[in-house]
Amino acid sequence: MPCHSNEELKRLVSEAKKYTKHGEVADYIPALKKANRDDLSVAIYHSDGNCYSAGDIDQKITLQxxxxxxxxxxxxxxxxxxxxxxxxxxxxxxxxxxxxxxxxxxxxxxxxxxxxxxxxxxxxxxxxxxxxxxxxxxxxxxxxxxxxxxxxxxxxxxxxxxxxxxxxxxxxxxxxxxxxxxxxxxxxxxxxxxxxxAIEMDCLDLSRIGLVFAMDGLDPVREKQIIPVEVARLCKTFMVTCGMYNASGEFAVRVGIPAKSGVSGGIMGSIRNRYGIGIFGPALDERGNSIGGIKLLEMMSKKYELSIF
Amino acid sequence: MPCHSNEELKRLVSEAKKYTKHGEVADYIPALKKANRDDLSVAIYHSDGNCYSAGDIDQKITLQxxxxxxxxxxxxxxxxxxxxxxxxxxxxxxxxxxxxxxxxxxxxxxxxxxxxxxxxxxxxxxxxxxxxxxxxxxxxxxxxxxxxxxxxxxxxxxxxxxxxxxxxxxxxxxxxxxxxxxxxxxxxxxxxxxxxxAIEMDCLDLSRIGLVFAMDGLDPVREKQIIPVEVARLCKTFMVTCGMYNASGEFAVRVGIPAKSGVSGGIMGSIRNRYGIGIFGPALDERGNSIGGIKLLEMMSKKYELSIF
Amino acid sequence: MPCHSNEELKRLVSEAKKYTKHGEVADYIPALKKANRDDLSVAIYHSDGNCYSAGDIDQKITLQxxxxxxxxxxxxxxxxxxxxxxxxxxxxxxxxxxxxxxxxxxxxxxxxxxxxxxxxxxxxxxxxxxxxxxxxxxxxxxxxxxxxxxxxxxxxxxxxxxxxxxxxxxxxxxxxxxxxxxxxxxxxxxxxxxxxxAIEMDCLDLSRIGLVFAMDGLDPVREKQIIPVEVARLCKTFMVTCGMYNASGEFAVRVGIPAKSGVSGGIMGSIRNRYGIGIFGPALDERGNSIGGIKLLEMMSKKYELSIF
Amino acid sequence: MPCHSNEELKRLVSEAKKYTKHGEVADYIPALKKANRDDLSVAIYHSDGNCYSAGDIDQKITLQxxxxxxxxxxxxxxxxxxxxxxxxxxxxxxxxxxxxxxxxxxxxxxxxxxxxxxxxxxxxxxxxxxxxxxxxxxxxxxxxxxxxxxxxxxxxxxxxxxxxxxxxxxxxxxxxxxxxxxxxxxxxxxxxxxxxxAIEMDCLDLSRIGLVFAMDGLDPVREKQIIPVEVARLCKTFMVTCGMYNASGEFAVRVGIPAKSGVSGGIMGSIRNRYGIGIFGPALDERGNSIGGIKLLEMMSKKYELSIF
Known part of the structure; x- marks a missing residue:
């Protein structure tokens, strides 16, 4: 299922991209080093099965x-x-x-x-x-x-x-x-x-998985409960308290959504009963999180009132 | 305003009290040592101005x-x-x-x-x-x-x-x-x-303050914004990530509500847009939280679906 | 070369043996566990080629x-x-x-x-x-x-x-x-x-090696410089500052001789220009040193004025 | 008693002074900051009552x-x-x-x-x-x-x-x-x-105190036992194992004498039965020891065979 390109998302991504130049691509694995520091893309998978995106969401990233x-x-x-x-x-x-x-x-x-x-x-x-x-x-x-x-x-x-x-x-x-x-x-x-x-997927996949967690373990597209409710919620709790390395506390304050990052530059987020988010932005801040991705989530959180707090 | 004594709450308190015997009253201050290990009381202040309670909610505790x-x-x-x-x-x-x-x-x-x-x-x-x-x-x-x-x-x-x-x-x-x-x-x-x-108050006071945080800084009784929205939410974020000493992560998983405890045995909780909670239970677990209070919140969280996760 | 059994040493060993019951044989390797807690033996190799001993000095121990x-x-x-x-x-x-x-x-x-x-x-x-x-x-x-x-x-x-x-x-x-x-x-x-x-030797061997270090790298028996002077002295320095695990400071105060211990219960000591010491006593104190061996060295140090301080 | 200026010592001091430019004077106290980075002086107090010196040994330093x-x-x-x-x-x-x-x-x-x-x-x-x-x-x-x-x-x-x-x-x-x-x-x-x-003295005083420790607590000049033998030796043990901050291990290897340093740039040393040493050189290395003083002691130790190891 192709995602719909979305103008509002494009504007947010373009705004967040300004910060990527302050980050660095992970260099401890040759394959990660090849990533383009200025890339930033996002897919948002809604519970109604619609998907919206901005940037090159077909690019594959490893989960890390x-x-x-x-x-x-x-x-x-x-x-x-x-x-x-x-x-x-x-x-x-x-x-x-x-x-x-x-x-x-x-x-x-x-x-x-x-x-x-x-x-x-x-x-x-x-x-x-x-x-x-x-x-x-x-x-x-x-x-x-x-x-x-x-x-x-x-x-x-x-x-x-x-x-x-x-x-x-x-x-x-x-x-x-x-x-x-x-x-x-x-x-x-x-x-x-x-x-x-090293499992690879694109932002769309990532957003779809984020959606399953957002729906407490249910895949709303196939109407299939893949993860028990309690397990899905427990995982989201850890995404909030420890999901963004040792920047989790600050992320909770500034963004306030369950999310997990990887050094490939990926971030998966889950907005309860609403949607899953998949982001790819390989420029990392000094604590190992996608610098553009965090900025994008911060703007989205403010604009769409996504914080759980 | 007196709180209404509530039968359902009484049953929960009576159930949670069974755990107090596994805890110990804080002993590093003589005045705290005088507390009765088996005490457990709770007040719940609703956004509509109603209050429900169980136990001796007039007892004063220090905030710590x-x-x-x-x-x-x-x-x-x-x-x-x-x-x-x-x-x-x-x-x-x-x-x-x-x-x-x-x-x-x-x-x-x-x-x-x-x-x-x-x-x-x-x-x-x-x-x-x-x-x-x-x-x-x-x-x-x-x-x-x-x-x-x-x-x-x-x-x-x-x-x-x-x-x-x-x-x-x-x-x-x-x-x-x-x-x-x-x-x-x-x-x-x-x-x-x-x-x-050492500021003293009773459970009712504590629940009323919890309510203000629950309402994003607004006192719904007097319709007065006491704390700016952003400040109230930032405080609740810290209550989730660090509010229960170094048991905050486990509390997030088991209970999942913004709460802050003190060694006097008090716990203040905030359920967004719904109510504030004030608990007093001086028997502490080994990490310094009210053992009965945590059990009570765990039962309430499950029964009334209070978790933010 | 057989060592001469020595009455004075026997009395010291017998005195030091009283402490072995407060120690425990290392249990993390089955083979070490087989050792007899009450064993304590010592060989002293003099620079003139004479050797004095007490206890069963033919027993083999691993160096650890x-x-x-x-x-x-x-x-x-x-x-x-x-x-x-x-x-x-x-x-x-x-x-x-x-x-x-x-x-x-x-x-x-x-x-x-x-x-x-x-x-x-x-x-x-x-x-x-x-x-x-x-x-x-x-x-x-x-x-x-x-x-x-x-x-x-x-x-x-x-x-x-x-x-x-x-x-x-x-x-x-x-x-x-x-x-x-x-x-x-x-x-x-x-x-x-x-x-x-896991290299094995008996107390006599251990005392002979201790002697070489005591003689700044020279084996006085064969008149052969096995270790350069500077190397031998550097090694003895580490025996003093770090030779007895994290009891080295206390050992320096109480005994004051370059020595190195192992969890097998062995201790090798070096008295400059005088003699080498080999001890075996498998009962260990809580910091991993031979409890009888340390006591024996303490008595010997006082009696024969062996401390370098 | 004035010290005799000594040519050999002067040459060693002059050699050691070359290193002072790599150090820094302690800056956390204004009074210490005033010290001259290139100063380096030494007094050696022999057990026979003679004293030899090089540099300005009348300058007062605080013990720290x-x-x-x-x-x-x-x-x-x-x-x-x-x-x-x-x-x-x-x-x-x-x-x-x-x-x-x-x-x-x-x-x-x-x-x-x-x-x-x-x-x-x-x-x-x-x-x-x-x-x-x-x-x-x-x-x-x-x-x-x-x-x-x-x-x-x-x-x-x-x-x-x-x-x-x-x-x-x-x-x-x-x-x-x-x-x-x-x-x-x-x-x-x-x-x-x-x-x-903040107790102040000059290098001569420092060397005289070092001599008392060197003589196991006896002031040989007045033939007075000021410190019990056991106490003096215990103190010297700590000077060896911990006397030079967290450079004590390296100092033991390179110099090998009981010594204690202070951030004023002073060092007191004790050569058993031979002499006491007082040094002042305010340029400190990164671990807080007099950089010229340590160099000087290293040269003296090699030249006069002072190491206890």
Missing amino acids: SISKVLTLALALIDCGEECVFDKVGYEPTGDPFNSIIKLETSRSAKPLNPMINAGALAVTHLIKGNSVIERLERIIAFIRDLAGHETITYSEEIAKSEFDTAFLNRSLCYYMKQDGIINENVEELLELYTKQC | SISKVLTLALALIDCGEECVFDKVGYEPTGDPFNSIIKLETSRSAKPLNPMINAGALAVTHLIKGNSVIERLERIIAFIRDLAGHETITYSEEIAKSEFDTAFLNRSLCYYMKQDGIINENVEELLELYTKQC | SISKVLTLALALIDCGEECVFDKVGYEPTGDPFNSIIKLETSRSAKPLNPMINAGALAVTHLIKGNSVIERLERIIAFIRDLAGHETITYSEEIAKSEFDTAFLNRSLCYYMKQDGIINENVEELLELYTKQC | SISKVLTLALALIDCGEECVFDKVGYEPTGDPFNSIIKLETSRSAKPLNPMINAGALAVTHLIKGNSVIERLERIIAFIRDLAGHETITYSEEIAKSEFDTAFLNRSLCYYMKQDGIINENVEELLELYTKQC
Whole structure:
């Protein structure tokens, strides 16, 4: 389904684009480095099935940290709330997403929340399946279902590139293995996790998934409840308290919508009972969020009164 | 205005009371120690001016950390958002409310947010007035206005008791003075802060103030805009991301309403456009929140669908 | 050369043995768990070639952390002081030997010193050779030379047991690989490191190596300079400032001799120009040092005036 | 007693002076700022009563952190080892001297050692006397006795300047008061501590005090045991493990003598049974030690074989 190009959105995007020059494209993976700093596009998927967009929304991006929300949902479906929060906490943290300190200093050895890398790795650890391949297929099938898009898959090139350099994530995994938080083969978990992060889609897909969360787990297009209500709402809660790395508090104040960002420059947002949002803008601010994307969401939030607060 | 005693609320309170025996009354101030562990009461102030209650809602409690939201509102009115967030950050923290570590390790010397002690002290520092007395009078006048209750004042006994033992808060203040976050006399700031924390009211007052925040700053009874809309919403955002000490993330998942707790056992909650909630339950869990109060809010949130997520 | 059993030493050992019941045998490796808590033995190797002993000094123990001093010496010989201290710092730390925090918080990414695990791994990384086998053979040859004992080798059982469970050390390695401190295959480095830690010898060997350090690198028996003077003295400096885990400061005050301990319960000590000491006492105190061994050294230091301070 | 100017020392000083241009004079106190960056002088007091010097050794400097060793000695005399180490630990730390983090993260609330600011404040807290004046007089009398110089006193200007700006030390004090490490009035303790730090002397005095420690507490000139042997040796141990801020480990390797530095640019050293050293060189390196002084000691240590290792 093609999205309708929308003039009002175009004006907002054009306004937000002015900020992209203050950001930088992620450089730790060669494939991400190729992105064009000035790109900014958005798709808005309404609950009535209509979609509005601005910019080049066919461009593919990898999910990166956005995938953390999706595997959290799947892990909650797979093994339940108690099982998940036996491995990971509920609390936001003022530390960077890749910090290891709290694993040592917290009384509990659990990662503080499922949105930091350690917590996301512990969540992916819980995804069921008899092999990395089977678990990956389950994640991809789940995401295809959410997006209503049967050809979604991952980028082998980006997955490989991340896998080869994921030393810090390996460090986090072994630390958690020491503490019994995870107990599988670390290389296998890393393979699964980097492939999950490398799943590719376009803004339209992203907005469609955002819509499912916005509708408390229901895909209104196919009238299918893909995620249980409680799971969808729990995920949105984490999007608010920890979705934008250690800028989540400021984002809550300035924008106030459940959203999750990734270092590819993607942001997925969910406006309850109204619509899902998919944004792609690879220029990042110093905390790793799309600088144009945040500006765009701030303008949209003010204009359309989207804040939950 | 007396509140109507309500049977349904009574049943919920009676159910939540079962958990109070697992908590402990705060013991670091003699006056707080005198509280009865099994007490639990609640007042709900509706936007139509009606009030419903259960338990002994006339009992007076001191605001303690609940006051942090109120001085944040006043400081924002006094000197504006830019001025306030020049002194304090927006981000939740996984550290305890009285931790000093982040002041040393953060690149910025600013306290992470206005709900931890360091941040609240930095906010009170910004309250305008020519003397401690004048600033205290302004805080009290503001709170009287919010509660529509002209005789609210502070407990000299509790203020003195806290002032005499507030060594950790002094430590935080001097650390911030070193870094230029605050530049007034520390003993004066401490006097103001401990008196602010010792302001006394009952659950009814608390629910009425909660209602003003729920109505985006408007007192619907007197039809008076006491707090600018933007300020009220900003305060509610912090209530969600950092209002329940380092259990805020779990509270967001389980309850999902803007709320602020204090070690006296009080909790103030705000349900947008609907009502304000005032709770008193002095038995605290290990993270310093009213154990019965949280349970009661959890039950109310499920029953009346109060979560913002 | 058999050691002479010595009555005075026997009395001291018997006195120090009273404290072993307050300690615990290391339990994180099955093979270490088998040790007898009440064992305590000592060998003292004099510069004149005489040796005195008490207890069962033929019992074999693995070097564990004692090996850190020996690989430091070899790395300094292999690549020089500048090269070594490009990878690791000079400073003692108040943190436990296996802490990861400072790797994240230090301005420099270098481990603080070569006696904590991270630092020792970075040092072993520098040992020259074309393969793990060749590097291990070089370490073993060096240690055989130091002990004047050609059959010293490592315990395959203990090496394997440690290798299989060394998750925290893997975490430290990957953290350092992220920061460019090490750049070899982590599993290979871990294999080398765990084998180095599993090198076995008896108290006599240990005392003989201690003697070489005491003589500034000279083996007085064979009149052979095995370690350059500067290297030997540098190693002894680290034995004083960081040799006894995070009890090094207290040990310096109470005993005051260059010494290095391991979780197997071994301690190697060096009394300048006088003698080397080898101790085995598997009951450990809470900081991981032989409880009887430390007591014995304290008594010996007082009796024979061994402190360097 | 005038010191003999010594040609060899002059040459070493002249060599070491080349490094002073890479350092900076301490700027946090106006009075210290006035120092001349290129100054460097040294006095060496031999056990036979002879003294050799180079540079302007009559210039007065304040003790600053050097005083920490002297109050440690007096506190040990006043209340004994057990009493002192009930308040402060034995362990070096990799953190800066003014860090507050470990007070919060250590299982024990005790400062890690008596040479960091928190520990030194806890030690000064133990100095006996009925008032600040009496305790200060006792400290000064003790130092006059050590230096054999009856007119030593403190600089009121520098004491006042430090007292007025010692916010971080106040923060440390209140943190320790919260934990029961100290229980006196903080302003009084700060007054005593800043006056102690502002005690003035010249290099000759400093070298004479260093000699007393070198002689295990005996003033060989007057043949008077001023400090008990055990106390003197304990102090020297801390000078080795923690005497040069968080460069103590590197100093032990490169120089290897018991020494204590201050931000005024002073260094006091003790060569066992041989001599005391007093140095003044106000240009500091980034860790707060006299850059010329350290270089000078390094050259002297190599030339005269002074290292204890």
